[in-house]
Amino acid sequence: MHDRRHRTVRDLRRGNRAAVLWSLYFDRPCSRQDLSAATGLSPASVTNVVRELLAEGIVAEAGSQDSDGGRPRVLLDVRPEYGFVVGADVGETRVRVGLYDLALTEHAKAEYPLDPAEQRVDVVVRAIADGLRAVLADAGVSPTQVLGVGVGVPGIVEQGREALVHGQTYGWDAVPMERLLRAHTDLPLRFENCAKTMGQAELWFGAGRGARNAAVVLIGSGVGAALISGGSMYLGTTSSAGEWGHTTIVAGGRRCRCGSDGCLEAYVGAEAILDRFGAAEASGFGTSGSGTPATGTEEAALATLVATAGSSPAATALLTQTAYYLGIGIANLINLFNPERVILGGWAGLLLGDRLLVAIRESAGRHSLRRPFAAASIELGELGPEAVTLGAATLPLAHFLDGAARRQTS
Incomplete structure (x- = not known):
């Protein structure tokens, strides 16, 4: 009974955190009062979540706005420099990797050509790994600052204990892409079909x-x-x-x-x-x-x-x-x-x-x-031809906004 109660409280706190983060991210800057109205959470619940986010350095105060007859309302915003996300687009002619802050401003990118006639999995995995190392080095960003890596792939992604990719047009049958890339990095990995990552980018920002x-x-x-x-x-x-x-x-x-x-x-x-x-x-x-x-x-x-x-x-x-x-x-x-x-x-x-x-x-x-x-x-x-890369970066970003990701400690 104790474990069950503990899980329920933990899930409630995570749900409140996610509601505040999602609302703040897309309507920033905004006040605590705005967040309460947008999320349906009580002012006390919003205050508790915001206090936690301020202490972690995820959120910062960003000025104030006049209120109706009362004290000015403090505005809040997500700190872009709190962490970074990586997006990788596995296209049919190239692999493109981009490094973004939390505002999805690009800090570095790398591209590697692919032979359209030969989509070898080991070549693709190596290009993603090389691109990841390159963008981190170019931007001077430590892996501990990265919240996760999103990869947009051609084909169907089977989500389970590990992501498997089914790319019928390339001869890929249940390719363990996550396991193969895991040999090159310890960062959190998320995979999705490239059309869906582009769709998410256009839905969010385009x-x-x-x-x-x-x-x-x-x-x-x-x-x-x-x-x-x-x-x-x-x-x-x-x-x-x-x-x-x-x-x-x-x-x-x-x-x-x-x-x-x-x-x-x-x-x-x-x-x-x-x-x-x-x-x-x-x-x-x-x-x-x-x-x-x-x-x-x-x-x-x-x-x-x-x-x-x-x-x-x-x-x-x-x-x-x-x-x-x-x-x-x-x-x-x-x-x-x-x-x-x-x-x-x-x-x-x-x-x-x-x-x-x-x-x-x-x-x-x-x-x-x-x-x-x-x-x-x-x-x-x-969003232009790089929308898939940007959309791939929204995969770890969405995980972060869900309250499920934190920056690593060194």
Whole structure:
């Protein structure tokens, strides 16, 4: 009975701490009175939590504001320098690692290229580990100051005693990514699908702010989506919700990397676009037989294709068709999930959307039911191509705001 009572009190205190931290983080600076109103906690409970946070150095006083006839109210803010979080984006052409303070201001970053044709797990793990060491050294930050590391990975993340990654398009089957990376660091690790990390970043800080129901779609070499329902990420039974790129849009269509035919990814993913352009024998900038750029990066090749669309009939036709298929895919999201916003992101999504957004909207409108389409906006992400890295950093940050993470002591 004593242990049960102890757990209940501990959980209550942690819940109060989390409520105050979440509210303060997104509405800072604010007063104790503001926190009480926002969280529903009593003034005494807020005062107790704030006293603890001040003593730990997580929160600091940040001036004051006039009150209605009473004494000025002291404002509180989270101290960005209290700790740091790391985000790692495992893309298909590079691994990007960033170091951020609690305000998610970037202090250092590192990038390591990957061969899109060979996604070896040991190479990816080594790149993440090297990037972690590099950003800490560049910023002069000790590992004891780091609250945790978030990693956005391609594929489905099976959360359990250890995170396992299922990446069917890369031949990854229950890869023990957490265990492999644990050999290189003792820092807390958290893993999630890269589209979901980007979705969380846009929801917190970008084009998704304030949305209760949204779809944040990522288009890079591959294609995925984060589905926001009721202001929270919808994961599904096995955390695989959002594998939008592997929904079928053309029965018996092009072979997808996943092994199926007619997937959306086989038409609008960057690798597929370049492959389709190469198959039309009209590239002008050189591709291998598989459609992978023979020189330069996949990003550079797609940028060249988009830039030549005005003068190349073949490029123009291909991008017109890409906008058509992408609009169909977005229409399926609108009809199925009735989002208030569809946010287009990922490096290729931003590149395509910057030129094709009007055509994408027109195609989505032709293939959507009128009422849900009228209720949805289709817009570009606001956080740029590094949104996945930033989103990965929100994984340990969210753990911290839940009251479950503390800075290590040396």
